[in-house]
Amino acid sequence: MTLLRSLLAVTLLLTFFISLSQAFQSDELLLDDEEFGLEGGRPQSRPSPNTATTTTTTTSTRKRIPDSASDSKIQFTLEHAFGDSDFSDAGNFSARLKTWSHGAQTLTKLRFSRDSFTDVEKNKFQELLKGDDFYKIRLPSNVLSPPGREYIVSSVKARCLPGDGLEEHFVIHTEGVNILGVNYGSPGACPYPRQLKLPAKWSFKSHTLLKNSEQAPRTPIFAEEVLGGEGVEGEIVMPIERSFWAKYWMYMIPLGLIVMNAVTQAMNMPEEQAGGQAGAPPQPGSAVQRGANSGVRRRS
């Protein structure tokens, strides 16, 4: 079941990795949307055309197909603050809440609609840019009963956001219906020192991503007879016996030198016999020929 869930989550994550901007309108036909009830949505949040559907439908669906998961749609708001100002609404996330047959609930298919800045907010944001201050966002920690225990806060230096327009990137870490944390920031680099740069457009380009916990890799379990493990241990248990070289190098080197010396001596000797006095300073004023030299030798 968990495998299925993670598979499903991964596919959903992949599909929703594509960013959804404010201007972007999905042309996907979402037929099954009618089945979803709106749970936990805040009353003042924008009304969805699908709110009319009641949750009873969902329950009946669940009854009909007991093994499959049932979905409902929920919304939660993004709030933002400029520096240390109070938080105000900044956009809406909507997602599907999948209720699995074993009772667990997961969020999938996250969508985001960002409210554009008002003029006041634009001014505030420009001030943040000038002061290299923080732009803060927050999300409820529980999407069913916002704000849950506490808000999830994240902040970024305002100068990181302006790119072409205003670019932001959310990675929302969820655990069931709880949001643990949000990685918020620019989608790419934010080189330090941060330069003051006003955005060309005041529209947001938002990238959102939902992340669930991954499974830790299982500990490999080997049968006793696997030689790999034992081989390692056998190798290790061996008492440390330093190698021959490590032990006796100080004897070997001089020995080698002596041997080499002896060899060269031995090799030199016949040569010396051949050209013995070659190294001796030549007689001044006389260009001694090789033949003459040997002649001298023979004479001596």
Add this chain to the structure above:
Amino acid sequence: MAIRVFLTLLLFLSLSNIVSSIYEDQVGLMDWHQQYIGKVKHAVFHTQKTGRKRVLVSTEENVVASLDLRHGEIFWRHVLGTNDVVDGLDIALGKYVITLSSGGSILRAWNLPDGQMVWESSLQGSKESKSILNVPKNLKADKDDLILVFGKGCLHAISGIDGEVLWRKDFAGESIEVTDIIQSTEVIYVAGFVGSSNFNVYLLNAETGEFLKNNHLVLPFRTSGELLSIPGDKFVVLDSARSKIVTINIKNGDINYNQKQISDLIEDSSGQAVILPSRLPGLFALKINSWVLLIKVTNEGELVVVHKIDNTAAFSNALSISEDQHVFACVQYEDNKVHLSVKDVNDWNSDLLKENLVIDHQRGNIEKIFINNYVRTDRSHGFRALMVMEDHSLLLVQQGEIVWSREDGLASVVDVTTSELPVEKEGVSVAKVEQNLFEWLKGHVLKLKGTLMIASPEDKVAIQKLRLRSSEKSKMTRDHNGFRKLLIVLTRAGKVFALHTGDGHVVWSIMSHTLRKSEECEHPVGLNIYQWQVPHHHALDENPSILVIGRCGPSLTAPTVLSFLDAYTGKELNSLSLAHTVARVIPLPYTDSTEQRLHLIIDINKHAYLYPKTPEAIEILKREFSNIYWYSVEADNGVIRGHALKSNCIHEVVDEYCFVFRDLWSIVFPSESEKIIATVSRKSNEVVHTQAKVMTDHDVMYKYISKNILFVANAAPKASGEIGTATPEEAWLVIYIIDTVTGRILHRMIHHGCQGPVHAVFSENWVVYHYFNLRAHRNEMSVIEVYDQSRADNKDIWKFVLGKHNLTSPISSYYRPEVSAKSQSYFFTHSVKAIEVTSTAKGITSKHLLIGTIGDQVLAIDKRFLDPRRTLNPSQAEKEEGIIPLSDSLPIISQSYITHSLKIEGLRGIVTVPAKLESTSLVFAYGVDLFFTQIAPSKTYDSLTEDFSYALLLLTIVALVAALFVTWVLSERKDLQEKWR
């Protein structure tokens, strides 16, 4: 140089030996081990009719020990677990040491001479209560002595011979707070209060435990509850206003009481009166202001002040030296001296003993005193006293002298830092050298003998001694390799010790006067110790200094004290009593022009204070104002928050050094499924040598190296208790790696069916953690290595040539993290008490994990065993790289215990410090014992080993030269012959 290179080469050739162990004769050469017992709670002397005079003690570190009364050495010692607190200690039958522990539920008997456990009884009970151990004193040989134990709301009578529970009486239903048990031959009196004014006495049959009678007395006022029994059927207690003394007499089972105003006994009774818990026959001691009144309780219940003592430090219990003579000791302060007097209970005018003592001021006040008598050579009574000092040290005083002392404060080390030693001064006196010339020569002759294997066994012993005693090791100067350092440790008592790494001797110790027990500071405790000022290489004449932080009590709101100490001499340079509290201390990575490190102290009211309080420090902080981030973990709440500085505090007066901060981010863990059990971050002073790792296929992986990274382990709330309380289905462990500047979760992973306790160590780009796998019923260790993908495309050589790489640009935490994590788990045999990793000066040497096992030993494991890239059948290239074939469990090699045969009892922590020599790391492990050693994870590739035979090298060279000479002569001769031919 050539030799070094050659040696390195050789070592690479012989790298297949990964074990670093030592030979038998190397034990104690570079390691030392010290045994302690902790602050003594109870002491019982055993001196009569024994060859070895000893004192039996139990301590706050839950140690039961037998000490040699002559020298203070440990005969035997048992460290009970951390939860097994010793409540009582006594000797039974003259041969067993009886200890009551674990809140009155475990009674053990230890054999007196050797400390073997004779029997153990586990006592059942239903509710928490005071635990009382009562071992009868006047033994009649023919009777099986009953040991009476009150614990967990039950009274047990236990046979002293085999620990069998003879009878038990449950008082849980009586709602009585039992405070005393009096045993007479036939009847046992159990006394206590119900509520605060209803005094109850139960009479029990000593043989069977039957209830005989229950008397009670309702006092017309409330009492303070501190009931003291006076041997002989009487009790004294103060009323709740502490203005009246109530004496209760329970003679023959009838209870009657008398009361007396304290103001009738002493004129100035304005202070708070306290009854001292010393048991004296017919007497009790009442402390009021600085006076101690000794008050006699007459048979009619009248109170008579018999003696008044000023400036009293401590009282001992009464000691009976003969049938009707009872004595006790009291200690008084006068100027710098301590007066110890032993008085007879019935005779106030004369002192049996009056001695003046000079006790080192650094030991603080005397907290407890135990006395013992002996017969002098002139047949008169002599007394010795065992004193427990404020710094937890233990002194034995006899004939006005300190016979021995034990620095048992070192059993409760709370924090450790290190300091370099001073640089050696030029010009060593010639006389010293000449004096030692003969010794030196002798030593070298011995060593030469040893290497030539012609040394006799006596010589060998001498060589070993010489090596151990080599003065080099414990010199008070810096050495070339950086092995000699000062370990500066802070104990729970607030005392700071500097230990020499060479042999572990105490160089200096100090107890700051601000961290002494006083009116303002009731229970001073040491918290942390930091390096305050580390002079740079060019300012060698300056002494480094350290910062000690202590608090007056266990709660966070207690006032805090800072103390600045000179690291070389231990002198206190300065001390501050802070107006604010201390919740956290953050050493900042900035220093001012005098090399003082900037510290930020966070209080509980969300203010941050900058230290040192200098304008220069403010300037530096202003410059880096926006780059200071920190985090806080609210473990109970399940929230982690990030903070940054905001602005100056707004008080009535502007405080330049006080700042308010704001929360930047928060991570909220769902309380129904996760509970924070461990957080670990990287060491701030760790050095990373290579940022990239070259894979077998010549691919490069960049390590994600960030100082601002935090490892968090969360367990399921149901499984956060002990192992065995949760099923595998309801246990899981969630692992997080979090960037602490932005609050981004970089990696998140769940281990199903696993639970804590989690011990972890974070180093470079990896974290290793230890936990329990419930499904496999085994301990496991996992590794996560984090690699940076954003720099992964910096592999192209052309990019480097053209300078198009992004390796030199500063890295900001606000980059979107592109990390990949590799992970692997392995089974591990041991439970773990602490994990640490070796650290070296440049970070080049490979790392070893140091694991403090449940057996109080330290095991070194090569990090290569915890490599996520281990595969079942590594290719040839992988093998060359050093990848070990995959196995399911980590091997435990008996030679890689760096503690070899020793145990660090009650192991609590391991500290590693880099030496100057790159290959070597210094390891200090502390618990009840202390242990220090050096470890070279990749062997000492950069220096010749200790056992390197210089003599043989010299001999070879001489032989070589001789051979050269001989051959040269020979060749000359031959040449001449040739020429003559």
